[in-house]
Amino acid sequence: xxxxxxxxxxxxxxxxxxxxxxxxxxxxxxxxxxxxxxxxxxxxxxxxxxxxxxxxxxxxxxxxxxxxxxxxxxxxxxxxxxxxxxxxxxxxxxxxxxxxxxxxxxxxxxxxxxxxxxxxxxxxxxxxxxxxxxxxxxxxxxxxxxxxxxxxxxxxxxxxxxxxxxxxxxxxxxxxxxxxxxxxxxxxxxxxxxxxxxxxxxxxxxxxxxxxxxxxxxxxxxxxxxxxxxxxxxxxxxxxxxxxxxxxxxxxxxxxxxxxxxxxxxxxxxxxxxxxxxxxxxxxxxxxxxxxxxxxxxxxxxxxxxxxxxxxxxxxxxxxxxxxxxxxxxxxxxxxxxxxxxxxxxxxxxxxxxxxxxxxxxxx
Amino acid sequence: xxxxxxxxxxxxxxxxxxxxxxxxxxxxxxxxxxxxxxxxxxxxxxxxxxxxxxxxxxxxxxxxxxxxxxxxxxxxxxxxxxxxxxxxxxxxxxxxxxxxxxxxxxxxxxxxxxxxxxxxxxxxxxxxxxxxxxxxxxxxxxxxxxxxxxxxxxxxxxxxxxxxxxxxxxxxxxxxxxxxxxxxxxxxxxxxxxxxxxxxxxxxxxxxxxxxxxxxxxxxxxxxxxxxxxxxxxxxxxxxxxxxxxxxxxxxxxxxxxx
Amino acid sequence: xxxxxxxxxxxxxxxxxxxxxxxxxxxxxxxxxxxxxxxxxxxxxxxxxxxxxxxxxxxxxxxxxxxxxxxxxxxxxxxxxxxxxxxxxxxxxxxxxxxxxxxxxxxxxxxxxxxxxxxxxxxxxxxxxxxxxxxxxxxxxxxxxxxxxxxxxxxxxxxxxxxxxxxxxxxxxxxxxxxxxxxxxxxxxxxxxxxxxxxxxxxxxxxxxxxxxxxxxxxxxxxxxxxxxxxxxxxxxxxxxxxxxxxxxxxxxxxxxxxxxxxxxxxxxxxxxxxxxxxxxxxxxxxxxxxxxxxxxxxxxxxxxxxxxxxxxxxxxxxxxxxxxxxxx
Numbered sequence: 001x002x003x004x005x006x007x008x009x010x011x012x013x014x015x016x017x018x019x020x021x022x023x024x025x026x027x028x029x030x031x032x033x034x035x036x037x038x039x040x041x042x043x044x045x046x047x048x049x050x051x052x053x054x055x056x057x058x059x060x061x062x063x064x065x066x067x068x069x070x071x072x073x074x075x076x077x078x079x080x081x082x083x084x085x086x087x088x089x090x091x092x093x094x095x096x097x098x099x100x101x102x103x104x105x106x107x108x109x110x111x112x113x114x115x116x117x118x119x120x121x122x123x124x125x126x127x128x129x130x131x132x133x134x135x136x137x138x139x140x141x142x143x144x145x146x147x148x149x150x151x152x153x154x155x156x157x158x159x160x161x162x163x164x165x166x167x168x169x170x171x172x173x174x175x176x177x178x179x180x181x182x183x184x185x186x187x188x189x190x191x192x193x194x195x196x197x198x199x200x201x202x203x204x205x206x207x208x209x210x211x212x213x214x215x216x217x218x219x220x221x222x223x224x225x226x227x228x229x230x231x232x233x234x235x236x237x238x239x240x241x242x243x244x245x246x247x248x249x250x251x252x253x254x255x256x257x258x259x260x261x262x263x264x265x266x267x268x269x270x271x272x273x274x275x276x277x278x279x280x281x282x283x284x285x286x287x288x289x290x291x292x293x294x295x296x297x298x299x300x301x302x303x304x305x306x307x308x309x310x311x312x313x314x315x316x317x318x319x320x321x322x323x324x325x326x327x328x329x330x331x332x333x334x335x336x337x338x339x340x341x342x343x344x345x346x347x348x349x350x351x352x353x354x355x356x357x358x359x360x361x362x363x364x
Numbered sequence: 365x366x367x368x369x370x371x372x373x374x375x376x377x378x379x380x381x382x383x384x385x386x387x388x389x390x391x392x393x394x395x396x397x398x399x400x401x402x403x404x405x406x407x408x409x410x411x412x413x414x415x416x417x418x419x420x421x422x423x424x425x426x427x428x429x430x431x432x433x434x435x436x437x438x439x440x441x442x443x444x445x446x447x448x449x450x451x452x453x454x455x456x457x458x459x460x461x462x463x464x465x466x467x468x469x470x471x472x473x474x475x476x477x478x479x480x481x482x483x484x485x486x487x488x489x490x491x492x493x494x495x496x497x498x499x500x501x502x503x504x505x506x507x508x509x510x511x512x513x514x515x516x517x518x519x520x521x522x523x524x525x526x527x528x529x530x531x532x533x534x535x536x537x538x539x540x541x542x543x544x545x546x547x548x549x550x551x552x553x554x555x556x557x558x559x560x561x562x563x564x565x566x567x568x569x570x571x572x573x574x575x576x577x578x579x580x581x582x583x584x585x586x587x588x589x590x591x592x593x594x595x596x597x598x599x600x601x602x603x604x605x606x607x608x609x610x611x612x613x614x615x616x617x618x619x620x621x622x623x
Numbered sequence: 624x625x626x627x628x629x630x631x632x633x634x635x636x637x638x639x640x641x642x643x644x645x646x647x648x649x650x651x652x653x654x655x656x657x658x659x660x661x662x663x664x665x666x667x668x669x670x671x672x673x674x675x676x677x678x679x680x681x682x683x684x685x686x687x688x689x690x691x692x693x694x695x696x697x698x699x700x701x702x703x704x705x706x707x708x709x710x711x712x713x714x715x716x717x718x719x720x721x722x723x724x725x726x727x728x729x730x731x732x733x734x735x736x737x738x739x740x741x742x743x744x745x746x747x748x749x750x751x752x753x754x755x756x757x758x759x760x761x762x763x764x765x766x767x768x769x770x771x772x773x774x775x776x777x778x779x780x781x782x783x784x785x786x787x788x789x790x791x792x793x794x795x796x797x798x799x800x801x802x803x804x805x806x807x808x809x810x811x812x813x814x815x816x817x818x819x820x821x822x823x824x825x826x827x828x829x830x831x832x833x834x835x836x837x838x839x840x841x842x843x844x845x846x847x848x849x850x851x852x853x854x855x856x857x858x859x860x861x862x863x864x865x866x867x868x869x870x871x872x873x874x875x876x877x878x879x880x881x882x883x884x885x886x887x888x889x890x891x892x893x894x895x896x897x898x899x900x901x902x903x904x905x906x907x908x909x910x911x912x913x914x915x916x917x918x919x920x921x922x923x924x925x926x927x928x929x930x931x932x933x934x935x936x937x938x939x940x941x942x943x944x945x946x947x948x949x950x951x952x
Contacts, residue, residue: 093847171662190934198930204919283761
C-alpha cells in the first residue's frame with residue numbers, strides 16, 4: 001500500500017533562480033526530472049569507456065564502474081544543487097535501484113542460461129529415453145529414468161509426510177494445549193532448520209548402516225519426507241487457524257461429534273490452503289539432491305521399483321551429467337535443469353492458483 | 365509566525381475518483397477553524413491537501429491553489445517536504461514513534477533539519493515544546509522512557525509537542541480526540557485554546573459540541589450522495605453556524621436531522 | 624482451558640474436566656480414534672527428531688573413538704586410511720567463511736530490494752516483482768550449482784584478476800590463474816541463493832510498518848529516506864535480523880551447489896579467491912562414494928557438527944522473532 005509513498009513529481013520545471021532563498025520559503029532548488037536519467041546514461045557511457053580503454057574483459061566490471069560513477073555523480077550533483085538532506089534521499093533512492101538491478105542480473109541470467117542452453121537437446125527422445133547404453137561423452141540419451149525416479153520418490157515422500165503433517169497440525173490446532181503440544185511445536189521449528197544433507201545422513205545411519213537395507217528410492221523418500229513434514233505442519237496449522245471458531249461451535253452445537261466436525265467442517269473450509277501448502281512442500285523437495293546422493297545412489301537405467309535397487313532422480317541426474325564434464329553431458333544437464341525448473345514452477349503456480357481460488361472467505 | 369491560508373478552486377482526486385470538488389475558503393492567522401460534516405464528505409481529504417499529505421496516498425492528486433500568505437503550496441518549484449515542515453499535522457490516532465523515547469520523539473522533526481544542535485539547546489526545546497503541549501509536568505522525570513508507554517491522551521499531546529517543536533506556521537488536526545476518553549479530550553481542547561495564540565489551527569471533528577467549544581469559524585462539508593465528491597456548503601463564524609446558519613442542510617445536520 | 628492429553632482420552636466421564644461437551648465427545652469411539660491418530664502423528668515427529676539426534680550421535684561417537692587425529696584441529700580427512708585421521712578444522716573454516724561472505728553480500732542487497740518493493744517501485748512493477756522473487760526461492764539448489772559452475776565461474780575470472788591487481792597485496796584477495804572455484808565464489812553463489820528468502824521475509828516485515836508512523840514522519844517534513852530511517856527500519860530491525868539468520872541457516876547447510884562449484888582441498892589457503900577449502904555439507908556429498916563404513920561414520924560426525932551449528936543459528940532467529948512478538952503485543 002505504501003509503494004506510492006513517493007512525492008508525485010508535480011513540479012517539472014528547472015529551479016528558478018540560483019540565489020539562496022529565505023529559510024521560510026517553500027521553494028527549494030530541485031534537480032530537473034530528467035537529471036537521474038541523464039546521470040545514469042552518462043555513467044553507463046563513462047563506465048563502458050573506462051572499461052574499453054583499460055581493456056577490461058568482463059562486463060561485470062563495466063557495470064560495477066558505471067554503478068559506482070552513477071552513485072557518486074548523483075551524490076555530488078544533488079549536494080550542490082539541492083543540499084545535503086535531499087542528496088542523501090537521492091543517494092538512498094539510487095542505492096535501492098542499484099540493489100534491484102544488481103539482484104536482477106544474476107537471477108535473470110540463471111533463468112536465461114537454463115532456458116537457452118536447455119532447449120538444445122530437450123525433445124521427445126530426451127524425455128522418453130534413459131541413459132542405458134549411452135556413454136557420457138556421447139550425445140543422446142535422456143532423462144526418462146530420472147523423471148520416473150523423481151516422481152516415485154517424491155510421491156512416496158508425500159504419501160508419508162502429508163498425512164503425518166496434516167494430522168499433526170490438526171492435533172496442534174484442534175486438541176493440543178498441553179506440554180506435548182508445546183514440545184511438538186518447538187521441534188517442528190527445529191525440524192524446519194535441518195539441512196537436507198543431515199536428514200540424508202540420518203536415514204543412512206538408521207536404514208542402511210544399521211538395518212542393512214540397500215540403496216533405494218524408498219530410502220531417499222524417507223529423507224525427503226523428514227524435510228517435508230515440518231513444512232506441511234506449519235502451512236496446515238496456519239490454514240486451520242484461519243477457520244473461524246464460530247463454524248466449529250455451530251457444528252458442535254448441532255450435536256456433531258468433534259471428529260466429524262473436524263472432518264466435515266474444519267478441513268473442507270481450509271482445504272484450498274492446505275493443498276497449496278502441500279504442493280509448495282512437494283515443489284521444495286522435488287529439487288532436493290543432497291539426500292538422493294547419499295541414499296538412492298544413482299543409476300543409468302530405468303528402475304521402476306522404488307523399493308529395491310538404485311534409482312536416479314532429476315537433481316541427481318543434473319549433478320551426474322555435470323560431473324561427467326564434457327559438452328554432450330553439459331547439454332543434458334541443462335536440459336534436465338530446464339525440466340526440473342519447469343516441474344517445480346508448474347507446481348508453484350498451480351499451488352498459488354489454488355490458494356487464490358479456494359481461499360477461505362474469512363481471509364480477506 | 366502564523367500564516368493565513370487562502371484556498372481557491374481546489375479539487376482533489378484518488379485516481380479517477382473525485383473526492384472533493386471546487387473548494388474555496390480563507391483561514392485567518394491565529395484562529396481555530398473547525399471542519400464538520402458527515403462521514404465521507406471529504407473534510408479529512410481537504411485537510412490533507414493543506415500540507416500535501418494527500419499526494420502520498422497512491423493515486424492522490426490535486427487541482428487548484430492553496431496560498432500560504434502569498435505562496436502557492438502547489439506552485440512550480442515548491443518542495444512538498446518544505447511544505448510539511450511549515451504546515452504541521454496531528455493525526456486521528458496518536459502515533460509516537462514506537463522505538464523512540466519521549467525526548468527523541470519531540471526532537472525527531474528538529475533533528476531532520478538541525479545538523480549539529482547543542483545538547484543544551486535541544487533540552488530547552490524539549491522543555492518548551494512539552495510545556496507548550498501541557499505535558500511537561502507529567503513526563504519531565506521520564507523523558508528517556510518510550511513514548512508508547514504513555515496513556516492515549518498523553519501520547520496525543522506528545523504528538524502535538526512533536527509537531528510544534530519544528531515551529532510550523534499552521535497546525536492541522538485530523539479528529540485529534542476521536543480515540544481519546546472525555547478527560548483527555550478536555551485537556552486537548554484546552555490546549556487548542558492556548559495554541560491558537562501562536563499558530564493557525566485547522567481541526568477536523570465529528571463532535572459538534574467540540575467544534576462549538578474550540579473554534580472561531582466552522583466550515584460545513586457535505587456530499588450529494590455516495591460516490592459523489594464532497595463540497596464545502598458554507599463557512600462562517602462558529603456562533604452563526606450553530607445558531608443561525610444560512611443553508612438549510614447545515615441546520616439539518618447540526619440539529620441532528622441527518623448525518 | 625487446559626486439555627491435557629490424559630483426561631481427554633480417559634474412558635468414562637472424567638470428573639475434573641471443565642467442559643462437559645468436550646468430555647462427552649472425547650468418549651465416543653470415533654473421537655478416540657481420531658485423537659489417537661493425530662496425537663500419534665505429533666509423537667511420531669518427536670520420535671523422528673530424537674532418532675536423528677541419537678543415531679547421528681552414536682555413529683559419530685564410533686567415528687571419534689577411532690580418530691587418530693584431533694577431530695577439531697586436524698587439517699586432514701583420511702577417514703579411510705589406516706590409521707584413520709580426520710578433523711573438521713578446514714570444513715568449519717570454509718563453511719563459516721563462505722556463509723559470512725554470502726551474508727555480507729546478500730543482506731544489504733535484500734534490504735534494498737525489500738525497500739524497493741515496498742517503498743520505491745511503481746506498483747505496476749512491485750507486485751509482479753515480489754511474485755517473481757517468491758518463485759525464485761523455489762529454484763532447486765542443483766540448478767544454482769550448475770549455473771554457478773558453468774556460467775558464474777568463467778565470468779568471475781577477469782573480476783578476480785582485477786581484484787588481484789588492486790587488492791592482491793592484502794593477501795586474502797590474492798588470485799593466481801585457474802578457474803576460480805573458490806570460497807569467495809561460493810560466497811557469491813550462496814548470496815544469490817539466499818537472496819529471495821531474505822528479501823521476501825524482510826519485505827513482509829517492512830510492509831507491516833504502521834502507516835501512521837510513516838505519516839507522522841512525513842508530516843514532520845521528512846524526505847522519503849528519512850521516513851524509512853525514522854519509521855520503517857527501526858520497526859523492521861528485528862525482523863530483518865531473523866530473516867538474515869534464516870538465510871544463514873540455509874547457507875550453512877547448502878550442499879549440492881557448493882559441491883558442484885568448489886574445487887576442494889584440505890588446507891586453509893591464505894587467499895579467498897584461489898580455489899581450495901571445503902564445507903561440511905560439500906565434503907559429505909563429495910567424499911561419500913569413496914567412503915567405507917568408518918569413513919561414513921566420520922562424515923556423519925561432521926554432519927552432526929553442522930546440525931548443531933544450524934540449530935544454534937535457527938534457534939537464535941526464533942528467539943528474536945519470539946521477542947518481537949512479545950514487543951508487538
